[in-house]
Amino acid sequence: MVEVTLWGSLAALVDGQKQIEVDAKDIRELFRKLAERYPALRGPIENDIAVSVDGVIYRDSWSKELPEDAEIFLMRRLVGG
Amino acid sequence: MSGIAVSTTINGDEVEYLCQAEETLLDVLRDRLGLTGAKEGCGTGDCGACSVILDGRLVCSCLVLGAEAQGARVETIEGMAQGDTLHPLQTKFLEHAALQCGVCTPGFLMAAKALLDANPDPTEEEIRFGLAGNLCRCTGYDKIVRAVQDAAREMNGG
Amino acid sequence: MSFDATYHDQIYKSVGTRPVRPDGVDKVTGRARYGADFNMPGQLVGRILRSPHAHARIVSIDTARAEALKGVKAVVTAADLPDLSDGDQSHYDLLDNCMARTKAFYDGHAVAAVAAIDAQTARKALKLIEVDYEVLPHVVDVDEAVQPSAPVLHDTIFTGGVEPKPTTPSNVAARAEFGHGDVDAGFEDADFIVERSFKTEQTHQGYIEPHACVASVNPDGTAELWVCTQGHFVYRQKCAELLGMDVSKLRVTSSEIGGGFGGKTHVWMEPVALALSRKAGRPVKLVMSRDEVFRASGPTSATSVDVKIGARQDGRITAASAELRYSCGPYADIWAELGAMTSFACYDLENVNTVGYEVLVNRPKTAAYRAPSAPMAAFAVESAIDELAQKLGIDPVAFRIKNAAREGTRSSYGPVYGPIGIGPTLEAAQTHAHMQAPLGPNQGRGMACGFWFNFGGQTCTDLNVNSDGTVTLAVGTVDVGGARASLSLVAAEELGIPYETVKTVVADTATLGYNDMTDGSRGTFSSSMATISSARNAIEVMRNRAALMWDISIEDVVWEDGQAKAIGSTHDNLAPLSIKEIAEASGKTGGPIAGHSEMVADGAGVSFATHICDVEVDPETGGTKILRYTVIQDAGKAVHPDYVEGQYQGGAAQGIGWALNEEYVYGQDGRLQNPGFLDYRIPVCSDLPMIDTQILEIPNPNHPYGVRGVGETSIVPPLAAIANAVSNAVGVRMTHIPMSPPRILAALDAQPTA
Numbered sequence: 001m002v003e004v005t006l007w008g009s010l011a012a013l014v015d016g017q018k019q020i021e022v023d024a025k026d027i028r029e030l031f032r033k034l035a036e037r038y039p040a041l042r043g044p045i046e047n048d049i050a051v052s053v054d055g056v057i058y059r060d061s062w063s064k065e066l067p068e069d070a071e072i073f074l075m076r077r078l079v080g081g
Numbered sequence: 082m083s084g085i086a087v088s089t090t091i092n093g094d095e096v097e098y099l100c101q102a103e104e105t106l107l108d109v110l111r112d113r114l115g116l117t118g119a120k121e122g123c124g125t126g127d128c129g130a131c132s133v134i135l136d137g138r139l140v141c142s143c144l145v146l147g148a149e150a151q152g153a154r155v156e157t158i159e160g161m162a163q164g165d166t167l168h169p170l171q172t173k174f175l176e177h178a179a180l181q182c183g184v185c186t187p188g189f190l191m192a193a194k195a196l197l198d199a200n201p202d203p204t205e206e207e208i209r210f211g212l213a214g215n216l217c218r219c220t221g222y223d224k225i226v227r228a229v230q231d232a233a234r235e236m237n238g239g
Numbered sequence: 240m241s242f243d244a245t246y247h248d249q250i251y252k253s254v255g256t257r258p259v260r261p262d263g264v265d266k267v268t269g270r271a272r273y274g275a276d277f278n279m280p281g282q283l284v285g286r287i288l289r290s291p292h293a294h295a296r297i298v299s300i301d302t303a304r305a306e307a308l309k310g311v312k313a314v315v316t317a318a319d320l321p322d323l324s325d326g327d328q329s330h331y332d333l334l335d336n337c338m339a340r341t342k343a344f345y346d347g348h349a350v351a352a353v354a355a356i357d358a359q360t361a362r363k364a365l366k367l368i369e370v371d372y373e374v375l376p377h378v379v380d381v382d383e384a385v386q387p388s389a390p391v392l393h394d395t396i397f398t399g400g401v402e403p404k405p406t407t408p409s410n411v412a413a414r415a416e417f418g419h420g421d422v423d424a425g426f427e428d429a430d431f432i433v434e435r436s437f438k439t440e441q442t443h444q445g446y447i448e449p450h451a452c453v454a455s456v457n458p459d460g461t462a463e464l465w466v467c468t469q470g471h472f473v474y475r476q477k478c479a480e481l482l483g484m485d486v487s488k489l490r491v492t493s494s495e496i497g498g499g500f501g502g503k504t505h506v507w508m509e510p511v512a513l514a515l516s517r518k519a520g521r522p523v524k525l526v527m528s529r530d531e532v533f534r535a536s537g538p539t540s541a542t543s544v545d546v547k548i549g550a551r552q553d554g555r556i557t558a559a560s561a562e563l564r565y566s567c568g569p570y571a572d573i574w575a576e577l578g579a580m581t582s583f584a585c586y587d588l589e590n591v592n593t594v595g596y597e598v599l600v601n602r603p604k605t606a607a608y609r610a611p612s613a614p615m616a617a618f619a620v621e622s623a624i625d626e627l628a629q630k631l632g633i634d635p636v637a638f639r640i641k642n643a644a645r646e647g648t649r650s651s652y653g654p655v656y657g658p659i660g661i662g663p664t665l666e667a668a669q670t671h672a673h674m675q676a677p678l679g680p681n682q683g684r685g686m687a688c689g690f691w692f693n694f695g696g697q698t699c700t701d702l703n704v705n706s707d708g709t710v711t712l713a714v715g716t717v718d719v720g721g722a723r724a725s726l727s728l729v730a731a732e733e734l735g736i737p738y739e740t741v742k743t744v745v746a747d748t749a750t751l752g753y754n755d756m757t758d759g760s761r762g763t764f765s766s767s768m769a770t771i772s773s774a775r776n777a778i779e780v781m782r783n784r785a786a787l788m789w790d791i792s793i794e795d796v797v798w799e800d801g802q803a804k805a806i807g808s809t810h811d812n813l814a815p816l817s818i819k820e821i822a823e824a825s826g827k828t829g830g831p832i833a834g835h836s837e838m839v840a841d842g843a844g845v846s847f848a849t850h851i852c853d854v855e856v857d858p859e860t861g862g863t864k865i866l867r868y869t870v871i872q873d874a875g876k877a878v879h880p881d882y883v884e885g886q887y888q889g890g891a892a893q894g895i896g897w898a899l900n901e902e903y904v905y906g907q908d909g910r911l912q913n914p915g916f917l918d919y920r921i922p923v924c925s926d927l928p929m930i931d932t933q934i935l936e937i938p939n940p941n942h943p944y945g946v947r948g949v950g951e952t953s954i955v956p957p958l959a960a961i962a963n964a965v966s967n968a969v970g971v972r973m974t975h976i977p978m979s980p981p982r983i984l985a986a987l988d989a990q991p992t993a
């Protein structure tokens with residue numbers, strides 16, 4: 001079980017909840033379960049989301065493992081110049 | 082379609098071309114003669130990317146008509162190196178990393194050459210004002226000024 | 240093979256040196272080919288017709304007369320770019336921005352395009368296209384657009400991120416909130432509070448090379464696109480999606496790029512060029528004029544920000560909050576969200592709250608501009624921090640050091656920081672000689688900090704060892720400012736061979752796997768990671784080949800100093816095999832030698848900078864002169880220090896232009912009044928002093944050499960650093976960027992006379 005914080009404009013897509021518990025061992029599983037539970041997240045998960053795991057931002061790494069006590073944030077995918 | 086017949090000298094070579102009355106020298110160089118070293122950054126004389134030397138004078142080739150080159154001597158970036166020997170300005174631009182994207186570089190090199198031709202030992206301020214007609218958005222000009230200073234030093238035998 | 244990306248301290252031979260770049264000679268001799276320097280046989284000239292109205296319904300478009308003109312080979316409108324979005328809003332918005340479908344949303348919005356045999360004919364044809372517009376009321380100002388009385392751009396947009404869901408459409412597309420703690424309690428606790436509103440005007444990236452491409456669609460549906468872009472793989476993807484093409488049938492080659500800074504991360508006219516070519520059956524060259532670049536490519540947001548910061552007498556910040564409104568142009572995006580994330584990222588705050596509002600206005604679609612959204616937020620926050628330090632009677636650098644984020648701090652945008660460089664950049668500023676230099680009358684000094692995330696992303700590289708032992712490295716991240724030199728250094732370092740024997744090229748989309756674009760300061764960070772991985776893979780192959788040549792076990796072969804060496808007492812009579820010897824024999828030992836790498840290069844380290852600036856303000860004219868400027872920034876590891884310094888200096892210069900001069904000026908009619916370099920004035924050589932740089936190297940733990948991105952952070956502090964300097968020089972707090980002479984004079988006039 002990991003605790004995920006939904007950040008910024010994403011919180012609105014999960015009924016305004018900021019923290020949700022998900023039983024996931026890696027980013028792939030996290031995405032799958034979130035998409036099942038919150039259909040509104042499906043679009044963003046497809047191409048618009050980044051995951052911060054203990055302060056490091058991952059954009060496309062499904063295989064990144066999520067340790068039990070990791071601090072996980074879901075945020076909109078960043079853009080740069 | 083008829084055009085204006087122009088004979089001119091470009092980088093020491095005699096060149097003849099036909100151009101339309103409204104065509105700029107920049108259009109002629111780039112589109113008719115394949116000399117794409119001069120760039121079009123604005124087309125209105127504000128960026129200097131199209132700089133060439135016309136009869137010893139630095140000009141924005143986007144503000145000169147192709148027909149005006151009749152009988153003139155045109156120097157472009159393509160003629161700056163002598164064979165495979167780079168001009169000291171070219172070498173110093175490379176050594177000082179005075180270019181990032183490099184699109185402004187041909188214009189700066191022409192402007193710097195015109196500057197040093199007229200004033201072989203310029204102060205920093207003279208360099209800054211001498212190059213003020215050329216825009217560079219990448220470098221903040223610091224390394225460009227240093228490259229020109231160093232080239233001047235070297236060309237003066239220092 | 241699994242790749243270990245963790246940082247290991249080491250002594251470098253190549254990395255950190257300053258050799259001449261591999262693409263340099265082409266660029267000083269005029270041979271390098273940029274977007275507009277390429278031509279194809281039978282090529283047509285494309286031109287785009289643009290809306291003269293800020294907001295108008297397109298009632299009808301009649302192209303018949305243009306089509307009938309001799310020499311015109313194709314005319315396209317939105318009808319030639321069918322809507323394939325299938326409910327994907329961002330796809331639809333991109334398509335609509337390339338060619339207006341039902342409404343023109345800004346002055347310069349494309350409504351039709353032609354391809355003709357020459358420029359003259361194309362220009363004539365544009366005049367023959369008849370567009371019937373129903374002009375609608377418009378709004379260009381970010382504060383006016385949020386008013387209930389403002390004309391609404393889209394009656395389908397209801398503010399997202401608020402409960403309950405609104406029932407009336409709005410120009411506020413979304414709201415996003417960040418933070419932690421209890422700001423109300425924090426402000427209760429404060430002895431001093433600064434609360435102020437700030438505005439910044441819209442600026443353009445101002446790259447010197449206008450957008451340019453050549454598109455060629457064949458009758459069999461295959462196509463080629465030559466284009467100046469920050470990401471040719473991304474352009475391929477987007478163009479294929481928008482036009483309904485197979486990705487594999489579209490081959491995109493990136494030209495040399497004459498600056499991008501975020502502005503060449505979106506497709507603008509490339510899909511139109513492809514549509515024209517598809518219809519005409521011939522290659523089409525489309526080049527924007529400077530006027531079009533300003534009116535119709537993506538500038539940054541105009542912003543309006545309210546900041547409140549409180550601190551105790553002892554100098555500790557107790558609470559901070561900000562409300563940020565960012566213009567997006569006509570399409571919703573995440574610009575305010577990024578501003579809300581970055582605003583307080585430099586500080587260690589117990590109580591912090593930021594709220595961003597995405598505001599739609601009748602201006603061109605906002606695009607990323609170097610550390611997008613961060614400079615404006617930093618302007619507001621760093622100005623307020625300075626004012627608070629003054630109120631407290633504490634030195635502004637010491638105040639920042641006391642409150643700076645450090646390893647373990649919970650950032651204002653959520654995650655907890657690893658090792659970071661904000662403290663060290665501030666300490667370096669504190670002891671920098673610049674800080675002690677004397678100031679004259681009408682002069683002022685200011686400083687400010689800045690933050691940018693940096694990110695990695697999908698990356699692919701190929702490293703080929705040629706038969707003579709030289710190396711060709713193919714990368715898929717566009718080189719915007721010296722990356723080929725840096726990546727050659729990295730390959731040389733890892734292989735243990737001289738820099739001169741490595742040649743790095745940018746491969747096209749048909750010859751290398753997918754790469755994300757060069758944005759987010761990721762180019763060198765991620766491609767260097769993939770290059771290291773490629774080189775390590777090639778070394779494995781070469782150890783194998785050496786073992787074969789010696790007929791010993793691979794376990795007994797090590798790679799050192801660019802050579803295979805046999806170890807163990809039984810082999811110490813074997814002379815090392817050089818990369819050249821191994822390569823020469825490769826035909827007999829198993830064929831070509833190469834190392835590939837495909838990865839998601841994640842783990843980019845956040846980066847921080849502190850800038851110091853001295854100005855002199857002329858009280859008569861309101862003109863400001865930059866006297867001295869110093870950039871201190873953490874690079875993680877500077878691979879090629881010249882280009883790292885170049886990034887620092889270039890970002891600072893862009894920030895200086897933004898702070899003092901640059902702005903989009905709209906008339907009452909909603910039309911852009913200064914779409915040219917004469918009236919939109921970017922800094923020239925005589926406006927600036929030398930820009931001093933100090934590179935700090937606090938290794939990024941997630942990169943083998945500790946590299947962080949360096950390209951963007953340098954534009955974050957200047958607006959605030961210069962505003963603080965000007966405020967200190969004239970004794971009035973400047974709250975509106977750019978601080979052009981009229982604004983400075985107005986601020987001076989508004990002062991009560993002493």
Ligand code: FES
Pocket residue numbers: 120121122123124125126127128129130131132141142143144
């Ligand atoms: S193109 Fe001639 S000055 Fe800009």
Ligand code: FES
Pocket residue numbers: 179180181182183184185186216217218219220447497498
């Ligand atoms: S190096 Fe890019 S504009 Fe000068």
